[in-house]
Amino acid sequence: MAKNVTQNQLVGEIGETAAKLQFLKIGFQFDPRSRLEAGIDAIVEVMDHGRPLAKMIAVQVKTTAEGKYPGEDANGFHYLLKKEDLVYWRGSNLPIIIVLHRQSDETFFWKEIPRGEEFQDRRLNFSKREDLLDKNAVDRLGALTVPKSGFGYYVPPLGGGEDALVNMLPVRLPTEVFVSTTSHTRKQAAAILLEADEPARFDWVIKGDAFWSFHDPRTSVCRNIVDLDQVEAIEVEALAFHEDVDERNNFSYLLKQALGHQVRQELSWDKEKKLYYFKAKARNTPRTFKYQSAKKATEADVVNVAKNKTEKDRVAFVRHHAFVPRFESFYDEWFLVLEPTYHFTFDGFTAHTYPDALLSGKKRMDNSAALRGQVIMWHRLLASLEPKSDDLFAEASSEPWLTFGPPPVIELPTKVPEDVWGTPKKDDTEKELDLLSWP
Template sequence: MSKTITANQLLGEIGEASVRLRFLNMGFQFDVRSRLEAGIDGIAEVMDKGRPLARMIAVQVKATASSRYTSEDESGFSYLLRPDDLVYWRGSNLPIIIILFRKSDETYFWKEVGVEKAEERRLLFDKASDVLDANAVDRLAALTVPKAGFGYYVPPLGGGEEALVNILPITLPKEMFVSSTPHSPKKAASILLDSDEHARFDWAIKDETFWSFSDPRETVCRKLVDLDQVEAIDTSVLAFHENHDEQNNFAFLLRKTFDHQVRSDLVWNKDRKLYYFRALAENTSRHFAYEASRKKASTEVVNLAENKADKSQIAFVRHHALVPRFERLYDQWYLVINPTYFFTTNGFIPHSYPAALLSGKKRLDNSASLRGQVIMWHRFLSQVDREGSNLFKAASSEPRLQFGEPPIISLATRVPEDVWGSQKKAAVESDEAQERLFG
């Protein structure tokens, strides 16, 4: 009896050869493994304009002649991985992708295989975004970089661009006021809240010493200090102290001063440690108009989301928000802006289940939207300086923080758009330290 090669064997060879050609056309190398392979058909190497980068991706090819995939429609389909493949892949030191090749329509779809959990067997493919072609180059390159540690560098492929850094340089008041006080922070707050005058909290108390950029003798804070001990000193004495605890003390004062300046427009949420735009009325949107990079812009900073089942009802209200962090770099203080969102039911009552709403919105954000949000926050915080408006309702004569333009740096290469969705662990240690120092 003569030997034969089955149709499935031929289809497998055609699939691997087709995928290899597709990778070569994309500018990657692709080396097919020997017949002894047990679940990885080849190794793709990332290249940048013909230069090998020694960054590898393990590839498993699944070929079909013309069969439809599970639950396939115009937008996508699902694919169930084999349990024994997952067991094998779990020991890999390379990122693993699966490529589905269909001969009848010459389609190539790819997906990264997550092997952390055995139950993650079903992959969902999007026919628009999961195509193996030139548009997938940066996403594939991003897979080859370890995501552990304090941060990671994603190898951008292609031309350069300008990047906006999400920090605003702060111009500090030239002088600040210090005084002895017999009160703890908690007792001082109680005194102000019991007073007939409007309370203000743009101050800090540490080790029986009161600090503020405003003269306490001219405000309700005169009730907190020893009036004969009030002294004006050069801000730089405390702002640029070499002791780390003193830097945290000063950062806390900056946050309290910031809170006082934005109190009419932003709300502080203690649980999330963020500020969000205040709603002007129940179930009412709010806009902020400003000068963007090249033209006038307007952002709906309080946005109403309709109930899909009943459009006459409001499902939730989304507020633009920021997580602030004050950092000192050499002889300059900065406000680090981390844009985010806060959700309420009607503009005032916090939403009971905000996590899913936040993750859904974050997935839609890209580099352009994040850049726009940083610009918007700068325009908001600096509007009183730029236009002389009454953005902050405090008297214009009061000392306050001023915020400069976010720096722009030139990158030699472009940052892949897809990696903006990668969530990294927030740097919160300094914030918590600042909060702990003052109880």
């Protein structure tokens, strides 16, 4: 029997060759994989004007000879992914995109494949204007290769230039740390403080039989949990930059406890998600924070009440500005790393049952300017809580305090394009309400 190459095989081979040519036209390398591939046809390397950057993207090419895509109109269409492909792609350590090529009109569209177990939707929605695979897609493709995590991040596009904020605040430490011995565990100490007649405070650390705090425990309710004759003050550098990593970790925990004490009037702590969020002043009531931005006085709706789309008198959810804190030391300085995010409640106080869809939807709407503004806002809030040094008779003026410098500014050789972050096309709250109608 004579061997035949099927039409589907020919179309697939033509599609990969056409995709390779298209990537070469926009300036990227395209390296096809072997015939043993199981869902990734090629690896693309990002290049900047001919300079390879060692930034890789996995590519799956789907080619059709002619005909319309599902739901296609003048603006876009959708495409249904295979279940087995999704299972395979979830384990990838590279960003993955799917490229759709249609021979009849020589069009190329692309879309990133969301990864992780939380992504279950097989349908991708394509925009004919925004998702074209051409030179205008270079910055968005390059941005896929930059991990948005760690000690601060920025998306380096391939043209332009601007200043960027790093989401880290330098910490100015008190000059002393008070240390003592204690016979109590942390749990026992907490119970003693809660039963005392004075307000409890928890800006301290107990490790073994050692007690650390920035404030003198003899002047607060903490006198009940330490050996008073053993209290002494030592220079903060002795613990802040200790050679032992465990000691530095203990100091990091002390910073976290001190931060919690300082923001307790304005922010609440979500123990499960490990984030601080703006408190609501009253049930189903919005809250605004006024501050000085980089250029002018401004304000932010830090507690936003969203009404139901069909029942206008019913609250759908309440969104709170929030951040995940982390303290890190670099050389001879400590930093508070801020990860801006959001917290969702039903009425300002009761945690929302299904916040993840709302959070992911809101994050997709945030652009680089929004993230920059949030970092500035959090710095302004922390600065506003500092004791006023001009009030010499205020009791708080003698309180040891963590103070925070402004976020560092770095000069980028290239500019961050807004289309990397996505541009909202309608009101943020309206989009979030749409999420609540998902099946």
